[in-house]
Amino acid sequence: MQAIKVVENLYCIEGRGFDSNIYIIIDEDRKAMLVDCGTGLYFNQLLNTLDKLNIDLENIKGVILTHMHFDHSGGVVKLLERRSIDVLAHKIDAKYLEEGDDEYVFAWGFGAKLKPIKISAYLEEGNNINFGDFNFKVLHTPGHTKGSICLYDEERKILLSGDTVFAGGGVGRFDLPSGSLKDLINSLERLSKIKVDKLLPGHGEIVTENGNLHIKLALNWIKY
Numbered sequence: 001m002q003a004i005k006v007v008e009n010l011y012c013i014e015g016r017g018f019d020s021n022i023y024i025i026i027d028e029d030r031k032a033m034l035v036d037c038g039t040g041l042y043f044n045q046l047l048n049t050l051d052k053l054n055i056d057l058e059n060i061k062g063v064i065l066t067h068m069h070f071d072h073s074g075g076v077v078k079l080l081e082r083r084s085i086d087v088l089a090h091k092i093d094a095k096y097l098e099e100g101d102d103e104y105v106f107a108w109g110f111g112a113k114l115k116p117i118k119i120s121a122y123l124e125e126g127n128n129i130n131f132g133d134f135n136f137k138v139l140h141t142p143g144h145t146k147g148s149i150c151l152y153d154e155e156r157k158i159l160l161s162g163d164t165v166f167a168g169g170g171v172g173r174f175d176l177p178s179g180s181l182k183d184l185i186n187s188l189e190r191l192s193k194i195k196v197d198k199l200l201p202g203h204g205e206i207v208t209e210n211g212n213l214h215i216k217l218a219l220n221w222i223k224y
Helices: 043-052 070-082 091-099 181-191 211-223
Strands: 003-007 010-013 022-026 032-035 060-064 086-090 121-123 128-131 134-140 149-153 158-162 198-201
Touching: 003 198, 043 070, 060 070, 086 091, 091 121, 181 211, 198 211
Parallel strands: 032 060, 060 086, 086 121, 158 198
Antiparallel strands: 003 010, 010 022, 022 032, 128 134, 134 149, 149 158
């Protein structure tokens, strides 16, 4: 697993296999907040990559989940087996994570089961997450799931988009439990109206400039 520097103190670990991308936000004390956590199948490799960034397990403060699906949340279970951390998710998806609902978290699609995950904080539209030099606003962007979120740093024009929108105009599936094409279109229309330079999706390549173009491509494709 390779860590790609996006900006100072923000890195992307590209997903391997079915794993989501994992984003690492670092503060001045080398403590870290993760955004999404993969399936957990490559957990040891994740720890090795964090070690190369001089971040040890004890300095991981928590994980923010962009949505409930196992390819983003399974790794949280591995972390919780090692130490207590905060887990943050939108209040709608949090219900299914806490119940370990394999249908809704789509664990069955990966031939797996998800142990129930205790959510420390229920996120909703407009919450602010301050960590290090970053100030991310929670944007509720249903469509892929009812509780999908994006994280937006307005100052840096950075959008962590989960599986709502990908580089090249791709979008997440909307045919799984709690997915909705109508909601996804509405979410993309909303995202197309904010200024996005760097687009950091849940899978695939990151976009380092003109992220708005990719959002608009996705919206045009899905609407027409």
